[in-house]
Structures are given as C-alpha cells and as structure tokens.
Amino acid sequence: MIYTVTFNPSVDYIVRLDALEIGALNRTSDTAKYAGGKGINVSRILNALEVPSTALGFAGGFTGSFIEEALQTQGIHHDFIKVAGDTRINIKLKTGEETEINAAGPMIDTSDIDRLKDQLSKLTTEDHVVFAGSVPSGHDDLYANLARLLESKGVEFTIDAEGDKLTSTLEHGPYLIKPNLFELEGITGRKPSSKAEMIEAAASLLDLGAKNILLTLGSDGALFINPEHRYYIPSPAGTLKNSVGAGDSTVAGFISRKGHPLTEQLRYAIACGSATAFSDDLATRGDIEDLLEKIEIHTIEEVK
C-alpha cells in the first residue's frame, strides 16, 4: 500500500478575478475549494489512476472535516490524526498570473507526532510512504526522524520538501526526491546555467544518499538522475491553467508505476504533472492518458 503523509494539509481556496487592486474592494468572478496539501494531492492523482493509497497526516476543525469528507466522496482512504486547531486555508489567487498565500497551519504536539509514528511503525517492506509539504512550526526535525524510522524498518519512502527538511533525510536513502530548480539551487548553493550543470548539481545529492532524483523544470519538463541513468523529458505543449499541484502530480505519476520500467514511470510522471498544469484542478485520468503518448524521453547524450 502507498501511504501519503501531509503534515500540514490545507483547504485550497481558489479565487478567480480579472485583476487584483490592493487597498480596494475586489469581487471574484469564480471561487472553488479543494482538499489540498502536497501528500493529499499525490493521493488524489493516484486515485485518478486507480492506484489505492491511504492519506495520513494531521487534520483538525471544520476545515479538517471538509478535507476528510472530500476524500471520502472521492473514495480515497484516509486516517488523519485529529489535532486541536483548524487545518489551514491556503488562498490561490488567479488573476491571469498565480499568487499563493499559504497559512502556517495549526500547532501539532509531541503526542500527535507519537501517534503518527505508531501508524508508520506498523508498515512493512511491501509499503511505500510519500512525505510532502511543509511542517507546522517547531518540528524541523520531523522529516529526518520519520525517515530514520522507515529506514530502520526497510520501508521505502519519497520526499517532496524544501531545504533542510529534504537534506536531513538523504542519509536515510529516499527512493525518490523531487526538487524543482529553485529548491536544488537552495540546497546545493550552485546556480546551474545548462542542463549538464543541473545534472551535475543534482548528482551531488545521489552521493548524499538519494536513490532517484526528478528535477522538475516547470514548462521545460524534468531531468531524471540515478546512478545508472540520466534522462531529459520535455513537457508536452499545452496551455498553462494552473501550476498548483503540478509537482505533486509528477510525484504521483512516478510512484504510480513503481515496479514498471523506469521509462514508463517517467512518462507517467511528466504526463501527470503537465496534465495538471493544463487543468483547472488536478488532472483527471482522461487528461493524463491523452498526454501519455506525447511524452518523449531523451537520453542525456542527446541533450545539449
């Protein structure tokens, strides 16, 4: 079973308006609310691909109930730990360009974390865990501690997080990490200016323990690096509607085909990421399947 862990879920409140005037009354043209947070988005795309998963993490209040009900309606299994505060609401402003306002999220305490550890302690080598997104304040070591726990049990895991949260897990051998270029620059302190330099910078994370690296490049697609293979997968052509969740969809696509040939994992990863970028919400199965045959995988020798 695949488990996604969203430490800090969100109700994503999508607000569309023609233009935003700061300091004035603005009226929306359209709004929508989705169960969000990076791990939850991974579970939603897996569900679209008919791959079962269980969504774990911390949820509380009326917003936490909204998320649980939304997942229930979609047929996604979940087992959130209830926390005292309200799960956050993240505002995604669409005014022609995208502006995001992400809230800090409720406090979680040590007993909440112990309950999550209990859940993860029961997993076996048959399972896979995807950890994704921010952590409520005061728990900077959570990623590293949980990665250590899973490593000790031989459970493979994927990490989609920024900065120290990501680097602190590398010594525990994550199956997959998915930085974007900005995050890679932050971690390595290098500013690569060509794909060859990007690969070199990403490869330094293999030396630190990552097993597979998907470096996503937005509209430019992604680079894949592991000890045996280096590939460049351009994004298919299309019109950007929404980049929220594109990275999570990429992770979901890759994990959805775990155990299949690597090139198939990569086709699904890019098809899912781009299909979400071309959709108002996360991609549907039909959106993803339409793109699959358009994905080309280039070995790195072909890339300048």
Ligand SMILES: Nc1ncnc2c1ncn2[C@@H]1O[C@H](COP(=O)(O)OP(=O)(O)OP(=O)(O)O)[C@@H](O)[C@H]1O
């Ligand atoms: N404008 C776009 N056109 C086509 N595909 C896109 C576009 N933006 C994103 N994608 C697809 O989504 C994948 C992930 O995008 P990106 O590199 O922006 O991830 P990210 O920064 O983690 O995204 P986010 O945090 O917004 O979810 C890309 O590799 C690509 O396949």
Ligand SMILES: O=P(O)(O)OC[C@@]1(O)O[C@H](CO)[C@@H](O)[C@@H]1O
């Ligand atoms: O604040 P975090 O945890 O870094 O990111 C949260 C978030 O922006 O990520 C998802 C898109 O990737 C959204 O559903 C959600 O609002």
